[in-house]
Amino acid sequence: MTDASVASGRRGSLFARKPWLAAILLLIPPMAWLVLAYLGSLVALFVSAFWSRDSFTGHVVHVYSGDNFHQLVTDSLFRTVTLRTLGIALAVTVIDAVIAVPLALFMAKVASPRVRLALVVAVTTPLWASYLVKAYAWRGLIAPNGPMDWLTGGHALGYGLPAVIVTLAYLWLPYMVIPVFAAFDRVPDSLFEASTDLGAGGWTTIRRVAAPLVFPGIAAGSIFTFSLSLGDYITVQIVGGKTQMLGNVIYGQLVTANNQPLAAALSVVPLVLIVLYLIALRRTGALDEL
Amino acid sequence: MKFRGIKKAASIVAVLGVATLTACGSSSTTNAESPTGHNPPDVPMLQSLGKGEGELNLIAWAGYAEDGSDDKSVDWVHPFEDQTGCKVNVKYGATSDEMVQLMQTGQYDGVSASGDATLRLIYGGDVAPVNTDLVPNYKTISDFLKDQPFNSVNGQMYGIPHGWGANVLMWNKAVVKDAPTSWGAVFDSDSPYAGKITAYDSPIYIADAALYLSKSQPDLGITDPYSLTEKQLDAAIDLLSQQKSTIGEYWSDYTKEVQAFEAGSSVLGTSWQVIANLINADKKVQVGTTIPTEGSTGWSDTWMISSKAAHPNCMYEWMDWITSPKVNAQVAEWFGEAPSQTLACKETSDPTFCDTYHATDSAYASQIHYWTTPQTQCVDGSGDDCTDYSEWVTKWQEMKG
Numbered sequence: 001m002t003d004a005s006v007a008s009g010r011r012g013s014l015f016a017r018k019p020w021l022a023a024i025l026l027l028i029p030p031m032a033w034l035v036l037a038y039l040g041s042l043v044a045l046f047v048s049a050f051w052s053r054d055s056f057t058g059h060v061v062h063v064y065s066g067d068n069f070h071q072l073v074t075d076s077l078f079r080t081v082t083l084r085t086l087g088i089a090l091a092v093t094v095i096d097a098v099i100a101v102p103l104a105l106f107m108a109k110v111a112s113p114r115v116r117l118a119l120v121v122a123v124t125t126p127l128w129a130s131y132l133v134k135a136y137a138w139r140g141l142i143a144p145n146g147p148m149d150w151l152t153g154g155h156a157l158g159y160g161l162p163a164v165i166v167t168l169a170y171l172w173l174p175y176m177v178i179p180v181f182a183a184f185d186r187v188p189d190s191l192f193e194a195s196t197d198l199g200a201g202g203w204t205t206i207r208r209v210a211a212p213l214v215f216p217g218i219a220a221g222s223i224f225t226f227s228l229s230l231g232d233y234i235t236v237q238i239v240g241g242k243t244q245m246l247g248n249v250i251y252g253q254l255v256t257a258n259n260q261p262l263a264a265a266l267s268v269v270p271l272v273l274i275v276l277y278l279i280a281l282r283r284t285g286a287l288d289e290l
Numbered sequence: 291m292k293f294r295g296i297k298k299a300a301s302i303v304a305v306l307g308v309a310t311l312t313a314c315g316s317s318s319t320t321n322a323e324s325p326t327g328h329n330p331p332d333v334p335m336l337q338s339l340g341k342g343e344g345e346l347n348l349i350a351w352a353g354y355a356e357d358g359s360d361d362k363s364v365d366w367v368h369p370f371e372d373q374t375g376c377k378v379n380v381k382y383g384a385t386s387d388e389m390v391q392l393m394q395t396g397q398y399d400g401v402s403a404s405g406d407a408t409l410r411l412i413y414g415g416d417v418a419p420v421n422t423d424l425v426p427n428y429k430t431i432s433d434f435l436k437d438q439p440f441n442s443v444n445g446q447m448y449g450i451p452h453g454w455g456a457n458v459l460m461w462n463k464a465v466v467k468d469a470p471t472s473w474g475a476v477f478d479s480d481s482p483y484a485g486k487i488t489a490y491d492s493p494i495y496i497a498d499a500a501l502y503l504s505k506s507q508p509d510l511g512i513t514d515p516y517s518l519t520e521k522q523l524d525a526a527i528d529l530l531s532q533q534k535s536t537i538g539e540y541w542s543d544y545t546k547e548v549q550a551f552e553a554g555s556s557v558l559g560t561s562w563q564v565i566a567n568l569i570n571a572d573k574k575v576q577v578g579t580t581i582p583t584e585g586s587t588g589w590s591d592t593w594m595i596s597s598k599a600a601h602p603n604c605m606y607e608w609m610d611w612i613t614s615p616k617v618n619a620q621v622a623e624w625f626g627e628a629p630s631q632t633l634a635c636k637e638t639s640d641p642t643f644c645d646t647y648h649a650t651d652s653a654y655a656s657q658i659h660y661w662t663t664p665q666t667q668c669v670d671g672s673g674d675d676c677t678d679y680s681e682w683v684t685k686w687q688e689m690k691g
Contacts, residue, residue, distance in 0.1 A: 059394070059414060145554050242534060253683070258387060258390060
C-alpha cells in the first residue's frame with residue numbers, strides 16, 4: 001500500500017466520524033469567495049462612491065458626501081449615455097432572442113443527433129476565440145473597403161452605434177442559444193404530439209405549448225446578453241466610431257480622470273439596471289424554475 | 291454556460307472592487323498633504339549610489355524597455371541585467387493617466403512619465419527628486435530638456451529626460467492631394483474629408499484645439515494651450531464639438547490608427563511619427579506628415595524614480611543606462627522620437643536619424659508645446675484662474691456625449 005492511499009484512508013475515516021467537517025471544508029472556499037470577493041467588493045464600491053478626491057493629485061479624500069450621486073442625477077451627459085447603453089443592451093437582447101429561438105428549436109426538435117452535435121459545436125466555437133480577435137474581425141468586416149462593402153456594393157455598416165449592436169449581438173449569441181436550446185430539449189416530444197392529436201396546428205403548438213415552457217430559457221439567456229452588453233466598453237472602442245457607452249464613461253472617470261469615487265458612483269448605475277431587469281423578469285414568473 | 295456567465299460577471303465586479311480597494315490603500319499610505327501647486331511635498335533625494343538590489347520594477351511606454359521579445363535585434367534590457375545584476379520587470383502603461391494610477395500604488399521603482407503625468411506625480415509625492423550627479427550621462431543631455439516646467443520644480447530635477455517628439459498632422463497622400471500646412475485642415479467643418487478625419491481620444495487633445503485657436507482667434511488671448519480660463523476652455527470645446535461632425539473615429543491605441551489609415555477609414559488627422567513610419571513601411575498606403583504653421587503639441591518623456599522605490603540603486607543605474615548614447619539611440623530609433631542624449635546622434639544606425647527628428651534643434655523643439663497637466667494654478671504662471679485636468683476630462687466626455 002502506498003503512503004498516499006494510507007493517508008486518504010485515514011482522512012476518509014475522519015470524515016466518516018465527523019461528516020460536518022467535510023461539509024465545512026467543502027463550503028469554505030465558495031463561501032469565502034462569495035462573501036469576500038463578491039459582496040465585499042460590492043460594499044467597498046458602494047462606500048467609496050461617497051468619498052471625494054483631490055482634483056490635482058487624484059488621491060482619494062475620505063470625506064463622506066453625496067456629491068457624486070448628485071452629479072449622477074443632474075449631469076445630462078450621464079443620462080444620455082445611460083439611456084444609450086440601456087438601448088444597446090435591450091436591442092442586443094432582442095436580436096439574440098429572435099435569432100436563438102428558431103435556431104434552438106431546430107437544434108432540439110428537428111435536427112438529427114449528428115447535425116445537432118455539429119450545431120452545438122458551431123454555436124459554441126466562437127467562445128473559444130479571444131473576445132478581442134472577434135471584435136477586431138468585425139472591425140475588418142465592416143470597414144469602408146472591407147468584405148461587407150464589397151458584398152453589398154458600397155453599403156458597409158461603417159463604424160458607429162449599429163455596428164456596436166451587431167457586434168455585441170454576435171459576441172453574446174451563444175449565451176442565448178444554449179439556455180434556449182436546453183429549454184426546448186427539456187420539452188418532451190409527447191407534448192407536441194398530444195397537442196397535434198388534440199387538433200392544434202404547428203403555430204398554435206409553438207405559441208400555446210412550447211413558448212410558455214421555453215420562456216424561462218429565453219429569460220436566462222437574456223440575463224447574460226443584457227448584463228454583458230450593459231458592462232461592455234471595448235467593442236464600442238473598436239467598432240463604435242465616435243460613440244461611447246456607460247463603461248467608457250466609467251473607465252474615463254476611473255483611469256483618465258483618476259476619479260475613483262465618481263467612477264464607483266457611476267458603476268452603481270448598471271448594477272441598479274440589472275437588479276431592475278431581474279425584478280421585472282421575476283414578475284413574469286420566468287425565474288421560478290431557476 | 292450559466293456558470294461561465296455568472297463567473298464573468300462576478301470577476302468584473304471583483305475587479306472593480308479591487309480597484310476601489312487599491313484606491314483606499316494608496317491614499318492611506320501617503321500623507322494627507324493638500325497640494326496647492328506651490329510646493330511639492332518634501333521627499334528625500336538619494337545622496338550616494340549603493341550596490342544594486344538585484345531587481346527593478348518599471349512602468350514604461352510600449353517600446354521603451356525592449357527585451358528582444360518583439361524583435362530579436364531590439365534588446366537593451368538583457369544587456370542591462372547582465373551588467374548590473376538588476377532583473378527588470380516591465381509593466382506597460384497605455385496612457386499617462388494609467389501610469390499615474392500605477393505609480394500611486396507604490397509598487398514600482400520608476401516610470402517613463404510624459405509631461406502630462408509628471409507634475410501630478412511630483413505634487414502627489416509619488417516620485418522623488420533626482421540627484422543628477424549620480425547619473426553621469428545627464429551632463430550631455432540636450433540643454434533645452436533640462437530644468438523644464440514639466441520635469442523640475444524650483445530648479446530641482448525630478449527625473450532624467452528620455453526623448454521627445456511632436457504630435458504631427460498626417461494625411462493619406464493618395465486621397466489628400468494638397469499637403470495641408472495648418473491644423474485648420476482638421477477643424478474645417480466643410481472639409482471634403484468629413485467622416486474620415488481622426489483625432490486623439492484623450493482630454494489632452496483639447497490642447498490641440500486651444501493651440502489652433504491661439505492663432506486663428508487671437509481675441510481669445512490664449513498664450514499657452516495648457517493654461518486655459520473657463521472661457522477659453524469653452525471655446526476649445528466648441529471647436530471640438532464642431533469638429534466631431536467631421537470625425538470618423540477617435541484613436542488612442544496606435545495600432546488602431548495604423549489600421550484605420552491602411553483601411554482608408556481615416557485619411558487625415560493628428561498622429562505620431564512612429565505611426566507614419568509603420569504605415570509607410572507596410573506600403574499599403576503612403577502618408578505624409580508635417581508640423582503645421584501653428585506649431586504642435588508633443589511629448590517629452592522623463593524617467594522618474596518612485597518615492598517608495600524598493601530598488602533605488604537599480605533605478606539610478608537604469609536612468610543612466612537608458613540615456614547612455616548607444617541605448618538612447620536604439621530606443622529613439624525603435625520608438626521613432628528624438629533622443630535626449632546629444633551623443634546618441636553618433637550611434638544611430640541611420641546616420642540622418644537625428645536630422646529627421648530634429649533631435650538637437652532647439653528652435654524646432656521650441657515650436658512644440660509639450661503635454662503637461664493643466665491645473666488651477668496656471669502652468670504658464672499667468673494666474674490662478676485656469677481650468678484643471680479633471681474639468682478637462684468632464685468637458686471632454688460631455689463633448690463626446
